[in-house]
Amino acid sequence: xxxxxxxxxxxxxxxxxxxxxxxxxxxxxxxxxxxxxxxxxxxxxxxxxxxxxxxxxxxxxxxxxxxxxxxxxxxxxxxxxxxxxxxxxxxxxxxxxxxxxxxxxxxxxxxxxxxxxxxxxxxxxxxxxxxxxxxxxxxxxxxxxxxxxxxxxxxxxxxxxxxxxxxxxxxxxxxxxxxxxxxxxxxxxxxxxxxxxxxxxxxxxxxxxxxxxxxxxxxxxxxxxxxxxxxxxxxxxxxxxxxxxxxxxxxxxxxxxxxxxxxxxxxxxxxxxxxxxxxxxxxxxxxxxxxxxxxxxxxxxxxxxxxxxxxxxxxxxxxxxxxxxxxxxxxxxxxxxxxxxxxxxxxxxxxxxxxxxxxxxxxxxxxxxxxxxxxxxxxxxxxxxxxxxxxxxxxxxxxxxxxxxxxxxxxxxxxxxxxxxxxxxxxxxxxxxxxxxxxxxxxxxxxxxxxxxxxxxxxxxxxxxxxxxxxxxxxxxxxxxxxxxxxxxxxxxxxxxxxxxxxxxxxxxxxxxxxxxxxxxxxxxxxxxxxxxxxxxxxxxxxxxxxxxxxxxxxxxxxxxxxxxxxxxxxxxxxxxxxxxxxxxxxxxxxxxxxxxxxxxxxxxxxxxxxxxxxxxxxxxxxxxxxxxxxxxxxxxxxxxxxxxxxxxxxxxxxxxxxxxxxxxxxxxxxxxxxxxxxxxxxxxxxxxxxxxxxxxxxxxxxxxxxxxxxxxxxxxxxxxxxxxxxxxxxxxxxxxxxxxxxxxxxxxxxxxxxxxxxxxxxxxxxxxxxxxxxxxxxxxxxxxxxxxxxxxxxxxxxxxxxxxxxxxxxxxxxxxxxxxxxxxxxxxxxxxxxxxxxxxxxxx
Ligand code: BMA
Numbered sequence: 001x002x003x004x005x006x007x008x009x010x011x012x013x014x015x016x017x018x019x020x021x022x023x024x025x026x027x028x029x030x031x032x033x034x035x036x037x038x039x040x041x042x043x044x045x046x047x048x049x050x051x052x053x054x055x056x057x058x059x060x061x062x063x064x065x066x067x068x069x070x071x072x073x074x075x076x077x078x079x080x081x082x083x084x085x086x087x088x089x090x091x092x093x094x095x096x097x098x099x100x101x102x103x104x105x106x107x108x109x110x111x112x113x114x115x116x117x118x119x120x121x122x123x124x125x126x127x128x129x130x131x132x133x134x135x136x137x138x139x140x141x142x143x144x145x146x147x148x149x150x151x152x153x154x155x156x157x158x159x160x161x162x163x164x165x166x167x168x169x170x171x172x173x174x175x176x177x178x179x180x181x182x183x184x185x186x187x188x189x190x191x192x193x194x195x196x197x198x199x200x201x202x203x204x205x206x207x208x209x210x211x212x213x214x215x216x217x218x219x220x221x222x223x224x225x226x227x228x229x230x231x232x233x234x235x236x237x238x239x240x241x242x243x244x245x246x247x248x249x250x251x252x253x254x255x256x257x258x259x260x261x262x263x264x265x266x267x268x269x270x271x272x273x274x275x276x277x278x279x280x281x282x283x284x285x286x287x288x289x290x291x292x293x294x295x296x297x298x299x300x301x302x303x304x305x306x307x308x309x310x311x312x313x314x315x316x317x318x319x320x321x322x323x324x325x326x327x328x329x330x331x332x333x334x335x336x337x338x339x340x341x342x343x344x345x346x347x348x349x350x351x352x353x354x355x356x357x358x359x360x361x362x363x364x365x366x367x368x369x370x371x372x373x374x375x376x377x378x379x380x381x382x383x384x385x386x387x388x389x390x391x392x393x394x395x396x397x398x399x400x401x402x403x404x405x406x407x408x409x410x411x412x413x414x415x416x417x418x419x420x421x422x423x424x425x426x427x428x429x430x431x432x433x434x435x436x437x438x439x440x441x442x443x444x445x446x447x448x449x450x451x452x453x454x455x456x457x458x459x460x461x462x463x464x465x466x467x468x469x470x471x472x473x474x475x476x477x478x479x480x481x482x483x484x485x486x487x488x489x490x491x492x493x494x495x496x497x498x499x500x501x502x503x504x505x506x507x508x509x510x511x512x513x514x515x516x517x518x519x520x521x522x523x524x525x526x527x528x529x530x531x532x533x534x535x536x537x538x539x540x541x542x543x544x545x546x547x548x549x550x551x552x553x554x555x556x557x558x559x560x561x562x563x564x565x566x567x568x569x570x571x572x573x574x575x576x577x578x579x580x581x582x583x584x585x586x587x588x589x590x591x592x593x594x595x596x597x598x599x600x601x602x603x604x605x606x607x608x609x610x611x612x613x614x615x616x617x618x619x620x621x622x623x624x625x626x627x628x629x630x631x632x633x634x635x636x637x638x639x640x641x642x643x644x645x646x647x648x649x650x651x652x653x654x655x656x657x658x659x660x661x662x663x664x665x666x667x668x669x670x671x672x673x674x675x676x677x678x679x680x681x682x683x684x685x686x687x688x689x690x691x692x693x694x695x696x697x698x699x700x701x702x703x704x705x706x707x708x709x710x711x712x713x714x715x716x717x718x719x720x721x722x723x724x725x726x727x728x729x730x731x732x733x734x735x736x737x738x739x740x741x742x743x744x745x746x747x748x749x750x751x752x753x754x755x756x757x758x759x760x761x762x763x764x765x766x767x768x769x770x771x772x773x774x775x776x777x778x779x780x781x782x783x784x785x786x787x788x789x790x791x792x793x794x795x796x797x798x799x800x801x802x803x804x805x806x807x808x809x810x811x812x813x814x815x816x817x818x819x820x821x822x823x824x825x826x827x828x829x830x831x832x833x834x835x836x837x838x839x840x841x842x843x844x845x
Pocket of ligand 1: 179180181401438510531621
């Protein structure tokens with residue numbers, strides 16, 4: 001029987017009474033040095049100074065530069081905690097730090113008890129001896145991170161990295177030093193909760209649950225470790241760990257003097273956990289309690305686990321090496337996105353924000369999120385949301401775009417953080433894979449690092465030995481890959497590069513954004529694309545909130561500060577002008593760039609999905625942002641979607657029809673990633689822009705679940721009479737694809753004539769209105785800029801193509817008090833047509 005009692009221990013977060021003091025010296029402004037500033041834990045120096053009104057918001061305008069001094073400031077956090085009589089009655093009083101950012105000295109009553117240099121670990125100290133008059137005086141002194149990283153970059157030995165600071169010399173969130181989408185905030189602080197934990201006899205110090213599937217049964221291997229209090233007799237007392245999963249219970253005796261135990265539970269006829277789109281997300285409560293010889297419950301853990309088994313099919317075939325995630329025996333077509341910290345100050349991201357962001361991922365039909373290695377080992381709330389929604393996750397170890405020392409002191413830090421991350425995250429069913437690094441193997445082999453390293457270590461020992469050994473020891477039910485990208489079993493030579501080889505394993509495609517136009521995605525026939533992306537500015541309301549340039553232009557000072565990519569604006573322009581004219585009007589520029597981003601990514605995903613099953617996944621760069629910035633994201637730093645989110649929703653839909661060029665001909669690919677077979681006519685028609693059908697053709701396509709087929713468009717049908725004024729339409733299974741023979745700018749796309757009205761939406765909640773749009777001409781990419789009406793308004797559909805005469809209802813959520821009629825204003829309407837109107841007007845002038 002699992003005792004229902006709560007454990008006899010006291011645990012509480014220490015959130016009260018914290019202060020921050022900045023040490024005089026270095027770059028600290030004199031009026032701030034030595035001052036006592038109220039502080040928050042969890043928190044950071046930046047956010048405490050901001051809350052105290054002592055600095056402006058770093059995310060606005062050019063404040064990043066004004067606040068750069070913080071990275072070179074030493075700081076001290078202090079509080080005094082009065083302990084309760086119940087706490088004092090316990091044998092042990094520990095302080096548990098879930099995260100310290102980064103170089104810290106913890107002092108209790110003036111005595112140093114802990115030194116740390118790793119943001120990605122947690123720490124615990126026995127604080128009993130430091131109690132004075134029933135209270136603990138806690139002081140956490142942080143050394144400035146920027147000079148520390150600089151000094152370490154020499155003491156560890158130079159190692160290549162991207163961006164401006166040597167983030168690879170310090171175990172601190174790499175992107176907090178600035179990234180090509182990230183603000184440089186290198187801050188300090190107690191970024192995760194601190195608890196006082198009072199306990200007696202023993203506590204659960206480690207718990208590992210490895211769920212597996214054996215025939216119809218679910219199997220959970222349990223490993224527990226206990227720490228004894230050290231009080232007289234505690235070492236000898238016998239303990240018992242009780243485990244319960246889905247009604248099955250097991251007892252693990254821990255003999256006197258012992259501290260570990262194992263058990264295997266079998267849950268007969270277990271219901272499986274499936275990724276979304278493939279089945280249900282069955283979760284089981286797992287409860288683990290620690291009971292002492294007197295039957296008193298001393299500790300307890302509650303988890304939600306799931307039964308699924310994961311394999312990676314990377315067995316070489318005649319074309320190279322595939323990369324296929326196989327979950328419960330089902331080959332998964334990954335429709336994924338990369339995830340970065342959702343805030344440059346990640347302690348501000350709470351469960352509600354994770355829920356909102358993952359709901360946006362779900363909206364975009366995303367079935368996998370990759371937690372990129374320049375950020376953090378994500379919070380449990382992120383994984384809990386993913387578990388419930390069936391979004392697969394893949395967590396990188398935190399080594400990105402750089403070479404890393406394999407010697408001490410870095411080696412032990414990396415091993416300790418990796419162990420901790422694996423143990424903390426492994427029982428989330430959504431976590432299917434851990435990955436050694438981001439781009440480091442590629443960088444070593446192909447970015448001239450070997451030359452610069454002069455024989456120094458670069459991280460191979462982590463990727464090929466340490467990490468795989470830890471994952472198989474601690475989480476045998478989670479898969480591992482050495483890197484992203486990673487091409488196994490290849491050597492540089494005649495048949496291409498050793499790494500990032502399209503035919504082998506995972507690849508990142510960046511040469512398009514950097515150098516070529518997006519139709520060149522079709523030059524690749526990859527097995528799995530783990531990164532590719534295209535930039536666009538943030539939503540209009542986000543720009544208005546965060547940048548106050550007068551005039552606001554693509555190159556005005558604030559816009560340039562909020563664009564971190566090398567030659568970002570030049571690449572935006574180059575990427576646009578092959579397709580659309582460059583508008584010399586800020587609102588139109590903004591719309592053109594957002595549209596181009598969406599089109600570029602949609603082109604890529606539809607092409608890659610048209611190659612199913614040769615290509616078994618795409619993971620677009622990137623879902624989210626950590627502040628308001630021009631970037632590759634689909635959702636901006638204020639949480640507002642860009643039109644790309646609609647493009648992802650379409651391109652990732654279970655059923656996809658897409659028209660792709662194949663040599664001189666056209667191919668219609670129909671892809672069925674739903675669990676149901678689809679039997680329908682494929683109807684292909686060539687139309688004039690006014691809607692007249694010029695030619696058409698049908699053929700039946702019956703597709704089992706998870707299958708794809710391509711049909712070649714008959715020659716005559718695919719050959720337009722007037723390239724600039726005709727289009728091809730393909731329909732199948734309720735989906736539709738359009739193909740335009742000419743670029744927007746070379747086409748006769750007419751000025752759009754569009755009727756709009758607000759229609760009553762039966763059953764819609766009061767904050768929802770429906771805008772009915774009817775096209776009187778061919779209209780491309782219709783998108784409502786609803787955030788210009790109210791910053792919190794959201795449209796639930798966008799990037800809509802309408803043939804002349806067609807209508808669509810767009811649901812908009814609109815905060816109370818806003819007049820829905822404002823949604824009908826011309827300034828809200830965005831179409832590709834209007835981007836050509838401006839040029840036509842200019843040509844006329
Ligand atoms: C890849 C990523 C990130 C980067 C992105 C865009 O290299 O791994 O490092 O932000 O490209 O340049």
